[in-house]
Every structure is written in C-alpha cells, then in structure tokens.
Amino acid sequence: METHAGTEAKQRRGRRPAAEVRAEVLAAAAALMYADGLPAVTFERVAVRSGASKTTIYKWWPSPGALAAEAYFVTNKTELQFPDTGDLANDVRAQLRAFVQLLTQSGSGRIIAELIGTAQTDQDLSAAVSKHYTMPRRILAIRYFQQAVKRGQLRDDADLGLLVDQLWGACYNRLLIPDAPLDQKFADALVKNTLVGAASSTYRSLLLGT
Amino acid sequence: METHAGTEAKQRRGRRPAAEVRAEVLAAAAALMYADGLPAVTFERVAVRSGASKTTIYKWWPSPGALAAEAYFVTNKTELQFPDTGDLANDVRAQLRAFVQLLTQSGSGRIIAELIGTAQTDQDLSAAVSKHYTMPRRILAIRYFQQAVKRGQLRDDADLGLLVDQLWGACYNRLLIPDAPLDQKFADALVKNTLVGAASSTYRSLLLGT
Amino acid sequence: METHAGTEAKQRRGRRPAAEVRAEVLAAAAALMYADGLPAVTFERVAVRSGASKTTIYKWWPSPGALAAEAYFVTNKTELQFPDTGDLANDVRAQLRAFVQLLTQSGSGRIIAELIGTAQTDQDLSAAVSKHYTMPRRILAIRYFQQAVKRGQLRDDADLGLLVDQLWGACYNRLLIPDAPLDQKFADALVKNTLVGAASSTYRSLLLGT
Amino acid sequence: METHAGTEAKQRRGRRPAAEVRAEVLAAAAALMYADGLPAVTFERVAVRSGASKTTIYKWWPSPGALAAEAYFVTNKTELQFPDTGDLANDVRAQLRAFVQLLTQSGSGRIIAELIGTAQTDQDLSAAVSKHYTMPRRILAIRYFQQAVKRGQLRDDADLGLLVDQLWGACYNRLLIPDAPLDQKFADALVKNTLVGAASSTYRSLLLGT
DNA sequence: TACTAACCGAGACGGTACGTCCCGTCTTGAG
C-alpha cells in the first residue's frame, strides 16, 4: 500500500491486479501486431513490452497466435449485425462491400490473413478464430438467409451454408491466394452470380429441366 | 575403427553434382513435411537429413517454406488437365470432386493448408505457390470456361475468374476455415448453385428483369 | 466425485495448527531431499507437496537450504554422545568409524555433502548447519579430549580444536573432495597418525629436542 | 555485400575465431565471479557480458560451475611447485602458510569455497575441480612426502595420502565449516601435530609399545 | 608431376524465441 510513497525503483514485484495485467498484455500484443505483423507477436517481446512476465502470459494464452487473435478481436469489437432491409441483393451486397473494404482498406486485411494463415499450424489459434470470428459471422449470415427463404427470395432447397462459402469464402480466397484482385467490383459480381447463376438461360433450363 | 581411413566417413568430400544434391535436399524436405508437417521443414533439419550444408540450401531456396513448396510440387507432379467432354456441369463437378478428394482423402490437404497458411507471412512461398500451383490451375479453369461460353453454356457476360473463386475458392475456404464440412455433397451443391443461382424464380426475375 | 460440493477439496480452509503444518512441511522437504537430492528442495515444490502456502514457509525458514537442513536434523535425531571408556584411541576410533559409516553407507553422506556445499552460498544454511550439527559435535569431542588430557593421554599443550579438524575434518575432506577413498582403513590410520604423528623417531626427536 | 567497410552496427553476426570467443567468455565469467560470487556466474549473464551466444557457451561448458572453475584456474595459473629444502617441517609449514594465506587474504578463499560447495551438486564441476586443482596438488604433496621418507624424516609405514587430508584437508574443513578460525597459528599447529602426534609420551609409548 | 590459388561446403557463431522452473513479493478472498 505504499504508506510512505516514493519507492519507485523497487516497484513492480509481486502481484498486480489480473485485469490490469491482461489489458497491458493485449495492448502490447496489438501494438506489435499492427506495427510489424503477426510474426512480431512473440511471448518474449510481448512480455518485455507489457511489463508482464512470460509465466503470466503462458498461463493465459496457449500460443502467441492465440494471444494475437484476442488482441485483434478486443481492439476490433465491431458490432455484429446484418441489417435486414428486406432487399436480399442489396443487403448482401452492402455486407460484402463492407467486408471487402475491411480486408483491403484498413490494416485488418493483412492481419486477418496472417491469423488465418498461422491458424493452419496452430490449433489454438484456429479454435479462437473460429469461435470468436468466423463462426459467429457465418451464423449471422445464415440467419439472414433463413429470413430470405421465408420471404421467397431464395429457393427453398438452397444450401444456406454453402452461400456463405461462395460469398465470403470467395473473398477470403482472394485475400489468401492473391491471384486475382479483391475489390468492390468483385463483391458485386459475386452477389449477382451467387443469386442468379452463371449458366446461360438455355443451359440453365437444361440443368433444371431434367 | 576406420582401418582404411576415409572408406566411408570421408566419402562426402569433393563436390557432388548439383542435381544430385538438389534431389536429396528435396527428398529430405518432403520426408520431413509428410512426417511432421510444414513446421518440421527447417533448413537446419533438412541440411542434417540430406547431408547437404546449410550454405548450399540457402543458395537455392529463399525460405524453408519455399523449399517445402518445391518439395511438394516435385513429389506431386499431377497432370495438369481439365478434361472437356462438352458437358459443363459434369466436367466441373468431376474436377471439383477430384479436388475435394485430394484435400480430404490424401495427406495433401493438410500440407496445402499449411503451405497457403505459411505463405501469408512468407512472400517467397506465396510467390512459389501462386506460380507453380494456384495460378496454372486458375488459368486452366478459365480456358475451359471460355470454351463453355463459346458453346453457349455460360452467359456471355459471366465473370470467369469469379467462377474460380466461387468454386475452388469456396473449397479452400472450408479447408482453411473449417467451420463447415468439406465433402462431395458440398462440391456438388457448389457446382449447381454457381451455375443456376440460389434465388427463387420470382426473385430471380426481379433481379434480372430490371 | 464430489457429490456434496466441498467435501474434500475445500478441506484445507480455516487455519490449521502451526505444529501440524510445520511437521508436514518438514516431511515434504525430507521426502524431496531423500528422493532427488537437495536441489529438489525448493519452496515451490515443498509448498505443493505439503499443502502449505509459500507465505507460511517463508515465515519460518529463510531459505530452501535452511529448510532442508532442519528436515534432515529432524529425521536424523541421533543421540549426541561420545562414549568414554577411558581408552582414548579406542573411543576415537569407534567414533570415527561410525562417522565414516554414516557418510558412506547410509544415504546421509550425499545429503550432508550437499548441505555443506550449499551452505557456501547460503548464510542461513551455514548458520543452521553449524548451530545444529557441526558445532555441537565439535564441542562434544573437545570435552572428551579434555578428559583425555586430564587422564594424561594427550599432551598438556595439545590444541584440542585442531584435533577435531585433523580427525573429522579429514573425513569431511574426503567426502567433499573425493580424490581418495573414505573408508574404515582411512579412519583407523587417521586416529593413529593424529595421536602418534608421522615423523620417524629420529626426526621426531629432532623436532621436539629443540 | 558491404563492399565499403565501416558498417559496425551490423557487425558480430556469423562466426568469430573460437579462441577469441573462448577468451572473452572466460574473462566475463571471471569478472562476474570476482564481483558477485559464483552464483552470479550464469550462462545468461556470461553470454550478455561476453557478447557470445548461449549456444556457444553451452557447447563448451557443461554447467555454469564448470565454466566458473575454468575461469578461476585460467586467471590463477599459480606455479605448481613444492620447494624442497630438505627440511620437512619447514617446507610443509611454508606450503601450508601460503595456502592459508591464499584462502584467507586474497579473494580466492570465498571462490574456492563456493566452487567446492557447488561441486557437491554439479558432477561436471566436481570433476573439473579435482582434475585441474585438488588432484595435482595432492600428487605434488605426496611426491614430496616420498622424498621425506627416503630421507628418513617420515616413518616408512606412514600413509602419505592421509597426511594430505590431515594437513590441507583440515584447512579446507575450517574454510568450508567455519566453526573455528583459519590462520597461521592453526597452520603451524597442524604441521607440528601431524608430525609428532598429540599423544602424551606415556600414552604414545603404550600405543606404539603394543 | 609437384605446387599453389581459388573455391566451396561443413558447421560454428550471434541473435532470438521457445517453454519451464524457481525465488521473493504482493493482492485477494475465504474464514
């Protein structure tokens, strides 16, 4: 309690409030991540930068990737919402445009790519990304699509989960395997094709006619 | 021991043919990769296992990832082909089924995922994957789609590159972000929806009618 | 398990008698020491093994070494005695043989060596060893020697403290710096030489004659 | 690259001559040891102070203690010699006085004590101390005693190794277990008693008479 | 054919991160 204040060199031994430490660790991880990318988020550097000890960090996060993931999610607590105006194409287009915007304009694109990339060899990170990021968004989209089915905008037999992979998955694909550009035009075309299909009318009839 | 000095310990003196060394390095990298995954492919271990020196390996590959990529491509020289029977849906479905098969049944799935994952933080690997793997396959698919346009099976204004992302990209998405299963059923539904669209007939007319 | 919550997990709440806790701590320390040597006696492990908290242990012992020392002394409460039959050589020989026996046959040898060793860099342990172990034995020996002087078996001007170092100290030397064997033969020779000296009779006369 | 010299920040990567590195490591270890005692000699600190990497240090020394030992021996390359003037008592007294001097006056006493102490729980250090320090000195003393036997100054049946333990061992005992002072008076008394024995003349006759 | 010069692979080096263990201090929550 420092009755006689003034000690300050010897400070910082012993226990500090957990919440305080956690916040500092996450802040340090976020700073490193935004500055130098995911590989810069090591337990070692985070410990030094945050003033926390490695022991403490190991107690709370299973891997540097998982720590980075939480740091990202905490600093990017975007409202999870999928506005429903009743106009399927418009709503989805708006969502996808925003998503492409996020991946390309802000610094988030690289970080998300690195998170997903690292998750391929880090089970804990993979679980964290799925639980706190991709899965909630998938569920939200599917709920919206269920409404669209009720409104008669989507076929009754449409595979709603598949739509997510065709729309957002295609964007992730262009993010992670950049053989083709990821932009608004792509988003718009994606929405259209997913809804109306790429087949010519004659071939379409053939496919459905059977 | 070593009564006749140099019988086999000294074997490795003098310079060996570059091609021979390269082959051994790639073989060692492949063995490590299949046994313990991509993180096991380090210059250090490959050097020990292959008998080559680190210096040599550094001369030829810019990063462990790039070495692993080449090791994978060399040991998986699948024929690049896209059989064209004239039946668009069937041809694409066959391709996608084979692709899903590759990603799920063989050990390739994990390795491809790890390669793409690591490529997010390894420019050299990213370039190698694109140049030797994804890009050639994208071009092949687009060429096929161009034939399908000529045959009147795809709309004239269809974005052919986008189709690749919707079909293969969706598969990669389920591989890299495993929130939903990647199987034959998914492949089939993917083909159908990409060609005919998910919109109900009424909403489809609305979208196209305008 | 735990149908009625807290049946035995919560057992350790409320304060337990200090004596009981002390005993458990010492028992845990002794167990660790005999099993894995002195370095295994850490506050951390003793706390876990004994169920006591580190705070408690810190309150009673200044260092792991001091704790280990007490654990050893408590479990080895050998009667402090120096039987006096009146026969100096026999009495001392018996004592020394028993001492060598202790150091070599039982597991005590290693532990005593480690205690003295660690005491070189642990003031508290050094003090504990001296106070509870070496010093009492030194005093006992000196008292016996004083009797021997009175009986006319030792020279009046003999340095009695020095005799302790020559007898027991030599044994400690062979324990701590094992360049030569520590056995009964050594003990016997030690006693003889300490009493009669190593000089030849002529050289002895020369030395004393002056 | 770096055709134009002058870079100096990037220096110190890659390999440096082994001898140079070894010397710097030993110097750093010695400095730490003399300044703060043996516990200050950790691989970590030595690495930082010497500029060498931990990997390198681990390659050459099995434990911090062994490193410290070598650092001590290197900086204290005292001539190994045992001057033989033909006067046994004088020669031994001179040696012992010098030894006591070393242990008490210079800073060596504490270091030797800590080395021997740590050796109790460090096999590698124990071996190093024996091989490079105690054993050579023991042999030297025994050689001298053999000459004294030839000269008729020591009894023919004297156990020469035992004399070492009685003389130097007793000193080590007072160093390591400081229950009694270690000084010149002690050294002198030690020499005398070891040669002529502590028994009174009557008791001595009794002992020998048998 | 001997003899030297250039080259190149084997592997030692500095740097950095990993994950673990321990010490000594301090917050916190159970009694």
Next chain:
DNA sequence: CTCAAGACGGGACGTACCGTCTCGGTTAGTA
C-alpha cells in the same frame, strides 16, 4: 479483519532455428 493461497515480475535454464561468416579440404590452374 486477518492470513494463507497463489498470482505476479524477474530471471535462469536448456533447446531449436535463422542467417552470416570462418575454416580447411578439393579441385583447378600454374610452374
């Protein structure tokens, strides 16, 4: 309100890897 349970900062351990650089043996070029 007290005190032990145990979380915290600090720091060392021993290992693995990266990327750089020295060293010494081989080969090729000279006498």
